[in-house]
Amino acid sequence: MRARVLASPDVQNSENAAGAVEVILVGAGHRSVGYAGYSAMEPGELRVVGIVDPDPVRREAAAAKFEVPADRQYAYVADLPDEPLARAAFNGTMDALHVPTSLELLDKGYDLLLEKPISLDPESLLALQAKADDLGRTVVVCHVLRHAPFYAAIKQRIADGEIGEVLTVDMAEMVSYDHVTAAYVRGRWRSKEECGSSILMAKCSHDMDLMSWFAAPGKPVRATSAGSLRWFTEKNAPAGSGTRCLTDCAIESSCPYSAKRIYVDQYRWSFYAWEVLEHLGRKPTEAEMLESLATDNPFGRCVWRGDNDVVDHQAVTVEFDNGTTGNLTLTTNAARANRTVHIVGTKGEIIGSMEDETFDVLRFDASIEHHTTETVSTHAEADVEGYGGHGGGDMRLVADFVAVLQGREPSLSTTSLADSVNGHLAGFAAEQGRLEGRWVSLDEYREAAAPVVTAG
Numbered sequence: 001m002r003a004r005v006l007a008s009p010d011v012q013n014s015e016n017a018a019g020a021v022e023v024i025l026v027g028a029g030h031r032s033v034g035y036a037g038y039s040a041m042e043p044g045e046l047r048v049v050g051i052v053d054p055d056p057v058r059r060e061a062a063a064a065k066f067e068v069p070a071d072r073q074y075a076y077v078a079d080l081p082d083e084p085l086a087r088a089a090f091n092g093t094m095d096a097l098h099v100p101t102s103l104e105l106l107d108k109g110y111d112l113l114l115e116k117p118i119s120l121d122p123e124s125l126l127a128l129q130a131k132a133d134d135l136g137r138t139v140v141v142c143h144v145l146r147h148a149p150f151y152a153a154i155k156q157r158i159a160d161g162e163i164g165e166v167l168t169v170d171m172a173e174m175v176s177y178d179h180v181t182a183a184y185v186r187g188r189w190r191s192k193e194e195c196g197s198s199i200l201m202a203k204c205s206h207d208m209d210l211m212s213w214f215a216a217p218g219k220p221v222r223a224t225s226a227g228s229l230r231w232f233t234e235k236n237a238p239a240g241s242g243t244r245c246l247t248d249c250a251i252e253s254s255c256p257y258s259a260k261r262i263y264v265d266q267y268r269w270s271f272y273a274w275e276v277l278e279h280l281g282r283k284p285t286e287a288e289m290l291e292s293l294a295t296d297n298p299f300g301r302c303v304w305r306g307d308n309d310v311v312d313h314q315a316v317t318v319e320f321d322n323g324t325t326g327n328l329t330l331t332t333n334a335a336r337a338n339r340t341v342h343i344v345g346t347k348g349e350i351i352g353s354m355e356d357e358t359f360d361v362l363r364f365d366a367s368i369e370h371h372t373t374e375t376v377s378t379h380a381e382a383d384v385e386g387y388g389g390h391g392g393g394d395m396r397l398v399a400d401f402v403a404v405l406q407g408r409e410p411s412l413s414t415t416s417l418a419d420s421v422n423g424h425l426a427g428f429a430a431e432q433g434r435l436e437g438r439w440v441s442l443d444e445y446r447e448a449a450a451p452v453v454t455a456g
Contacts, residue, residue: 021402022086024050024110026077026101028062030271031115031142032092036066038398045402050085052077057278077104084109087405088138091115094188096196099124102139106131111138113401117205118420120196122428122445129421140401141420143209145339146413147400148393149378150354151210154341155412157361158214163345169214169326170342171207174334178262180312182269184332185232186259186299190308198431199310200225201424204330207339208430209415209423211318211326214343216419218320220426222441224433227314231333237304244301246294257303264289273299316430319439 020043025032028051039046048066052074053059063073074080088111093101099119102112112132118141119125132139145151158166175184189195189202200208212220238255242248245259252258263273264286276297277284284292293300312333318326338355348371352359357379363372393413400410422442429440 020045020047021088021405022047022049023088023090023113024048024052024072024080024086025062025066026052026089026091026105027093027097027115028053028055028058029092032090033062033065034394035090035092035113035142035398036062038395038402039066041395042399042402046398050074050080052080055278057281061281077101077108080108082108087111088113088401094195095202096120099128102128103131106135106137106139111405113140113142113398115142116209116420117197117201117427118424120201122425123449125421125424125428126445126449129417132417138404139417140397140404141209141415141417142397143206143415143420143423144393144397145206145210145354146213146393146415147396147411148354149396150352150357150359151341151393152396152411152413153376153378154343154350154352154359155213157350158343158345159412162347162361162363163343163349164347166215166218166324166343166345168342168344169211169324170344171211171327172329172331172338172340173204173207174336174338174340175203175330175332176337177256177333177335178268179337180332181232181257181303182262182272182299184310184312185303185306185308186301187272190306190310192310194307199312199332200314200316200330200431201427202310204316204328205424205427207328207330208316208318208427209420210341211328212320212419212423212426213415214341215320215322215324215326218322218324219422220318220326220429220442221321222439223316223318223426223429224439225314225316225430227311227330227434229309229311231312232303232306232308234305237302241302241304243305244294246290246300249302259293259300260290263293263299273297311434314434316427318426318430 023046025036025048036048039048048068050072051059051063051068054075059073072085089105091098091102091105091112091114095117098114102114105112119128157163183189184199189197189199192198195202238251240250245252252260262268274284277288277292314330316328338353341352343350348361348363350359350361358375358377361374361376365371400414403410404414425442425445428445429442433440
């Protein structure tokens with residue numbers, strides 16, 4: 001039997017008594033469908049009753065998975081009836097569609113579980129917040145790392161006062177070489193013009209949110225950053241490389257970025273690389289995959305000769321209104337994917353590695369020892385079967401969302417929309433600061449948006 005780690009038996013009984021929360025899926029991609037998998041784990045808490053997606057293959061596949069009848073399948077949010085079909089919607093659309101679809105869903109009466117990033121710009125971000133506030137709707141952003149046992153345990157130590165008041169938050173994200181090339185060199189987030197998001201907001205809105213969470217009650221007031229596209233450019237293409245891995249490349253067999261090795265032999269990032277073959281309705285054969293990579297599949301392109309323009313490394317600095325400072329280093333092309341954190345407080349510090357699922361709590365010691373060290377492992381909690389990716393945070397996020405809608409007490413990890421807005425604004429300010437070579441105040445965005453929000 002799968003262990004239940006989110007609630008006591010008494011809470012479980014109250015959940016069942018409250019009845020399942022009904023939701024619709026808007027955007028039947030791997031994120032929203034993944035979250036909806038909670039309905040199979042806990043059918044007494046969540047039930048999927050509608051699907052919205054313009055792609056008939058994805059729409060019908062999701063409908064079959066969750067047993068949604070044909071009369072509750074829609075191509076667009078505008079096609080939904082005026083009366084809400086369910087209490088809430090899981091919005092897993094692409095980044096540029098988050099705000100427009102969310103505004104429609106809020107108007108139609110849905111509470112939202114919204115995939116990150118919330119928006120592509122500060123103006124629409126603040127407009128969405130104003131709309132949710134005006135209508136009294138609940139919007140929870142999918143900052144799943146808050147719910148990962150590793151980060152939740154760190155936050156609990158901070159909340160319990162174990163390291164005193166937080167002075168500095170230093171974080172780093174190392175994106176592995178195969179991940180960065182799949183998503184940010186060959187994939188749909190490779191160009192800000194193409195997807196609308198900087199890599200900082202597309203990849204690190206998690207980290208900006210965590211930084212703000214750890215620094216609370218301080219709120220971010222200004223930010224800046226530095227970074228560039230240094231490695232994945234044509235001038236760095238090695239001798240013998242071509243335009244596509246399987247057509248004119250003489251070094252494909254020894255190249256770490258080989259499309260054949262990553263997407264065919266290892267079948268990694270398959271939900272990205274083989275989207276072009278989804279119409280087959282099955283896993284493509286090796287011959288089909290090789291033919292696709294050799295012709296028009298963007299994942300078959302040389303990583304040094306694409307149209308990517310997002311930075312491949314960035315260093316962010318944020319100042320908070322209580323004097324706390326935060327730093328985030330984004331590094332791509334790492335051999336090993338990892339996130340690290342180092343928080344220094346007035347009574348001690350916390351140092352940890354998400355990949356290792358352990359952190360150390362160091363405390364001052366006025367006795368013969370210089371300091372004490374407590375090592376904490378969250379591996380057992382993160383490894384509970386069925387709780388999904390992001391360090392076990394995915395399904396815990398959904399469980400907390402259900403708890404919020406049912407009026408129960410959510411975990412410490414649950415975020416308000418206002419909390420998520422703070423982290424996003426800090427990210428927008430950091431990216432603008434990189435482009436303009438200055439510190440950017442978050443008040444600049446609020447002051448610019450105020451007349452628009454008031455008029456709206």
